[in-house]
Amino acid sequence: MLLRYMMFVALACASASLAGQSHAQETANPWRLLAERDARAALELVEANHPGAETSLNDTDFLARLDTARANVENRLSGVDSYPAYDALMTGLAAEFGDRHIWSNSLVEFPHRAWAGIILSRRGGSWVVGAQERGPNDPALVGHRLISCDGTEAESWGKQRIGAFKGNPEIEAQLAANAAWLLVRDGNPFLSKPESCVFESPAGARVEARLDWRQITVPKIYPFIERADGMRPAAGMGVKPFDGGYWIHLETLESSAAEVVAEVELLQEDLRASTMVVLDLRGNGGGDSSHALAIAKLLVGEKAATGQSQPVATCRGAFWRVSQGNLAALRNWRDRLKGGDSQSFAYVSALVEDMEAGLAEERAFTPALPDCASRKLAENNRKSEELPVSEMAGRLVLVTDRACFSSCLIAAEIFRRLGALHVGEATDVSTRYMEVREELLPSGIRTFSTLQKVAVGSGDYGPYEPAIVYSGDLAQTGELQKWVAELR
Known part of the structure; x- marks a missing residue:
């Protein structure tokens, strides 16, 4: 896995060189160049294809998120000098939209993390130590509730970190899904490394623990996460x-x-x-x-x-954002259905025709969006x-x-x-x-x-x-x- 990562580092350097080497700083820092290009392409993907980015829909909440996403990319670019920083910028960009259907997946395997031997879980609206690998000077903390880190109250501390780079901090399910990574460092330079946290035992005794950070590989973390979170429910x-x-x-x-x-x-x-x-x-x-x-x-x-x-x-109905990218995706979908289910093929073929007509007529949506379709009016x-x-x-x-x-x-x-x-x-x-x-x-x-x-x-x-x-x-x-x- 490390070899694959190094191959991608070489690729990043080559990409910077091929860019013309107009700036020595960019050549020396290929990760910033890659972050700038990828973030721009990601924003353009959303702006050109996502229905919420089309102003005629009047989704002011989505448009505000888009503005915040652009601003945060600009603010963070200067701090991108490594793969972990590039990864943080891109995952943070996806998280800005507050929708788990918008994601950014890495094709690079970067196996190393730093941790303090503690995996948190979310139980009853609190952060609780679910698993621990104790170092020589570490107190036993399994079952203890997190009270604060570096003087910041635990709930605010956890929500801020998850909200900036992982998910919606107001959704309990997303807090629970990301709890295990709160005290695991992935090299994100935009989040400070906590030095000390206060925990409370089930009996009410409080313990201040200095965090002893050490290296670990991701495969070695997963057994602790499984132990902390327990077996995940499955209905069958x-x-x-x-x-x-x-x-x-x-x-x-x-x-x-x-x-x-x-x-x-x-x-x-x-x-x-x-x-x-x-x-x-x-x-x-x-x-x-x-x-x-x-x-x-x-x-x-x-x-x-x-x-x-x-x-x-x-005022209701399903409306597709008209774009060349969405049309290409629909055509690919239709082509994959050829020779298969005739009903599905006919349905997608009709969507392709509607999208083609929308592009020809320079419409933003197909079918045409009615005047009543703004988010406020519809709801x-x-x-x-x-x-x-x-x-x-x-x-x-x-x-x-x-x-x-x-x-x-x-x-x-x-x-x-x-x-x-x-x-x-x-x-x-x-x-x-x-x-x-x-x-x-x-x-x-x-x-x-x-x-x-x-x-x-x-x-x-x-x-x-x-x-x-x-x-x-x-x-x-x-x-x-x-x-x-x-x-x-």
């Missing part, structure tokens, strides 16, 4: 009876979810008559939400499921809705964990609006922007993503807080099922 796939009724295991909404839909259809009569039906979305990171809607229709009936699948707005122009009668006799229960993202959030929205009792753990959040695609950046060692479509009339999906938080281990399905069965 299929429909099975349990003590309370029936349990629908739906760990993914990818193509294999069709088999679960088929099982629900076979058991439809029993499921509708059951005293309780549980939709288990643990570990579900998304896919195609139509599978969840199909399950809802089979359980509660077409009218009830369709009426409650999404908010009602007088304030909603009708009250009536609840169609469900064809289920029993109770619906929804189980989620923090992995629920993208189409899983749409599934959660559908079942919550159908009146399902939501239990488990809070979900992540996803915006109304859809259809992610990824491009290689000029350096050749990194990618960046954008989105291409907006759902007008919809707000963001999530985060969804459960009505009842499960305090046990969500990875233990048997214990979870016993607990749910008692929710009468």
Whole structure:
């Protein structure tokens, strides 16, 4: 892995030389040159293709994030003098948009980190030491709660670091997902290295610990992260009876979810008559939400499921941002479908034709964006809705964990609006922007993503807080099922 990294360093130096060597400083510092080129290309990718960057949509929040992203790139460029600094600038750029569908993936393997032997986890809204490798002078800290670092209160300290380079600091699921890396240094020069932190034992005793930083490789960190975080919940796939009724295991909404839909259809009569039906979305990171809607229709009936699948707005619809890049992506999608599913091929072919027409007519969106489609108007122009009668006799229960993202959030929205009792753990959040695609950046060692479509009339999906938080281990399905069965 180190050899591969050194090869990319050589590539970076060669790239700087080929740039003409107009500035000696740039030639001596190829990482800044690469950061400048890649960041510019990433911003242009978003500006030219993302629906939120088009001013006619009037998404002032997104436009403000875009301005902040540009400003932070400019401010940080002078500090880029190594691969870790370049990596931090690019990951920070992606994090500025507050949308996990916008990412920047590195193709370089950089295995070294510095750590103080401590891996944090997120438990009950606090940072807790989940695993530790003690040095000769280190106090035992597993189970202790982090109180502060270098005099800064722990919650503010953690949220600031995660918010700047990792994710949305206001979303509990994203705080939990990034907790393990808070006391692991990746060479980011834009974050200070903490020297001392205060921890509190379960009994209330406080310990100030000087942090002894030492080198470690990433593969050696992962066992500590697994120990700190525990086994991640996984619903599995299929429909099975349990003590309370029936349990629908739906760990993914990818193509294999069709088999679960088929099982629900076979058991439809029993499921509708059951005293309780549980939709288990643990570990579900998304896919195609139509599978969840199909399950809802089979359980509660077409009218009830369709009426409650999404908010009602007088101004709504799906609109693609018109651009050459988005058209090329649609053409590639269409070409991959040739000789396959004829219905999907016809659908994407129609999208290609619409995009071509939009470019010819110099429109910003296809179909043409209506005047009512600004974010503010769309969200304030909603009708009250009536609840169609469900064809289920029993109770619906929804189980989620923090992995629920993208189409899983749409599934959660559908079942919550159908009146399902939501239990488990809070979900992540996803915006109304859809259809992610990824491009290689000029350096050749990194990618960046954008989105291409907006759902007008919809707000963001999530985060969804459960009505009842499960305090046990969500990875233990048997214990979870016993607990749910008692929710009468």
